[in-house]
Amino acid sequence: MDGLEKALSHLSTEKTCKTHSIVDGTPRCNWCGAEIEPMVKLMFKGREKPFGAKRCSCPEAQAYWIESDRKLEADKAAREEYDRRMVIDQLFKQSLLPSRWRDRTFDAFEVTDENRQAYNSAKAYADNFSRETKDGLILSGKVGRGKTHLVAAVGMELLSRGHSVIFGTVTGLLSQIRNTYSGSSRETEQMALKRLTGCQLLIIDDLGKEKVIDPKTPSEISWVEQTVYEIINTRYDDNKPFLITTNMNIFDLPKKYPNNGDAILSRLLEVCRGVPMDGPDWRTRGMRK
Ligand SMILES: Nc1ncnc2c1ncn2[C@@H]1O[C@H](COP(=O)(O)OP(=O)(O)OP(=O)(O)O)[C@@H](O)[C@H]1O
Numbered sequence: 001m002d003g004l005e006k007a008l009s010h011l012s013t014e015k016t017c018k019t020h021s022i023v024d025g026t027p028r029c030n031w032c033g034a035e036i037e038p039m040v041k042l043m044f045k046g047r048e049k050p051f052g053a054k055r056c057s058c059p060e061a062q063a064y065w066i067e068s069d070r071k072l073e074a075d076k077a078a079r080e081e082y083d084r085r086m087v088i089d090q091l092f093k094q095s096l097l098p099s100r101w102r103d104r105t106f107d108a109f110e111v112t113d114e115n116r117q118a119y120n121s122a123k124a125y126a127d128n129f130s131r132e133t134k135d136g137l138i139l140s141g142k143v144g145r146g147k148t149h150l151v152a153a154v155g156m157e158l159l160s161r162g163h164s165v166i167f168g169t170v171t172g173l174l175s176q177i178r179n180t181y182s183g184s185s186r187e188t189e190q191m192a193l194k195r196l197t198g199c200q201l202l203i204i205d206d207l208g209k210e211k212v213i214d215p216k217t218p219s220e221i222s223w224v225e226q227t228v229y230e231i232i233n234t235r236y237d238d239n240k241p242f243l244i245t246t247n248m249n250i251f252d253l254p255k256k257y258p259n260n261g262d263a264i265l266s267r268l269l270e271v272c273r274g275v276p277m278d279g280p281d282w283r284t285r286g287m288r289k
């Protein structure tokens with residue numbers, strides 16, 4: 001008797017699974033003993049042999065299968081939920097969103113008459129965001145008005161829905177590229193650039209705070225200016241949206257970026273809606289009378 005034959009002869013006499021046994025070559029229900037149609041019949045040594053068994057329709061077998069299907073479904077749902085959480089964890093890690101901002105949600109934002117419009121714009125933006133979204137927002141206003149809070153809230157909402165979002169100041173975002181210049185970096189400049197240009201939403205916080213002109217070579221177009229232009233232009237070409245916060249009057253951008261400022265501004269104004277933010281400085285609110 002070879003190995004396969006031995007295994008199959010064993011199957012023909014023993015209880016083969018929870019639901020049925022093969023008795024004299026025929027599958028029978030373990031509960032009611034009724035003959036059940038095999039799942040398949042295969043030719044073996046010139047004889048037809050049954051393998052597996054369909055579901056018996058007796059009440060005990062039915063009850064077993066209902067419970068078994070329920071467990072399988074529950075396991076599948078748990079596995080899918082686990083996978084989804086892993087993806088979202090990874091998206092949060094890649095987002096570069098600092099821990100300080102992780103609790104700045106829409107719920108944690110107090111809506112006042114002065115910030116209601118901005119809140120509504122940011123909330124509607126998050127609610128309506130999809131892979132097809134091309135347009136963005138520029139939140140502008142003086143310090144402490146809640147601009148970063150609102151864009152962080154949008155970012156977190158989208159990350160938890162599985163969108164790739166990257167958050168940072170110009171300096172922080174560009175350091176992603178600069179870091180690749182060190183010999184120990186595993187990432188290439190192109191890979192870092194691709195993350196910034198390829199994510200579904202790029203949040204640029206505090207545009208205009210960065211140092212753009214290199215004081216050592218003030219007449220040359222700086223690496224910062226060149227790289228910011230490249231990121232914005234690539235995303236613009238690919239219809240990928242931006243959320244921007246700034247303290248400056250956005251029309252002053254060309255003063256900050258003397259070579260590409262007009263081109264950057266023109267693109268941003270085409271694809272972003274301006275959202276002014278007013279009201280008190282929330283950082284010093286408790287100190288004022
Ligand atoms: N409406 C609000 N409800 C609750 N907290 C708020 C609100 N607005 C702002 N804050 C809080 O006040 C602090 C300052 O807000 P935020 O950093 O968002 O201001 P900003 O406009 O980005 O300022 P800056 O221009 O200086 O960067 C944050 O801790 C933020 O969570």
Ligand SMILES: [Mg+2]
Nearest residue numbers: 147148206245
């Ligand atoms: Mg801010």
Ligand SMILES: [Zn+2]
Nearest residue numbers: 029032056058
């Ligand atoms: Zn049965």
